[in-house]
Amino acid sequence: MRIGVCPGSFDPVTNGHVDIFERASKLVDKLVVAVLDNPNKHSLFTMEERVALIEASVTHIPNIEVDCAGGLLNEYVKSKDSHIIIRGLRALSDFEYEFQRALFSKFLDDNIETIFIMTNNKYSFVSSTGIRELAKFNGKLTGLVPPVVKEALEAKFNGK
Known part of the structure; x- marks a missing residue:
């Protein structure tokens, strides 16, 4: 069974992330979305x-599992009986950062492969950071995040 791990902080998950999950799920038998705890981020x-x-947000994807992860990503990937890390890319700046991370993973374990999936053009400008800022100032979120995320953001920032 081919198991892929798609790690990230997903704070919050966007339609761009969901698009990557949908496309990645077609490449593997099982896709594990690993929500990472990044101590450097609030x-x-x-x-x-x-x-x-x-x-x-992913109930329509049958072969997906969502999990939490901490510590070294390579160890988590191995704990899931996987050797595949799947990363989404929006821009050249993402590639430089993710490429370096992929090389670290490869250095630590030569059996782990990283696959990069380019974002759909319509989501190339969408980031979780931008979404949080937009939500904070009551900006339009429709079409950028799943409806359940829109509701959760409105509740966080507007007390709804």
Whole structure:
């Protein structure tokens, strides 16, 4: 069974992420979306909230599992009986950062492969950071995030 791991902070998950999940799920038998705990970032949503938002956003993808992960990504990937890391790319700047991370993974374990999937053009400008800022100032979120995420962002920022 080919298992791919798609890691990220997903704070929050966007339609761009969901697009990558849909496309990645066609490349593997099982796709594990791993919500990472990044101690260098202050998250808007808790790990549990991010997992729940992703789960609610991917019910249409039959071969997906959403999980939490901490520590070294390579160890997590191996714990899932996988050797495939799948990363989404929006721009050249993403590639430079992700390429370096892929080389680190390869250095640590030569059996781990990283696959890059380019974003759909309509989501190339969408980032979780931009979404959080847009939500904070009551900007238009429709079409950028799944409806359940839009509701959660409005609740966080507007107390709804």
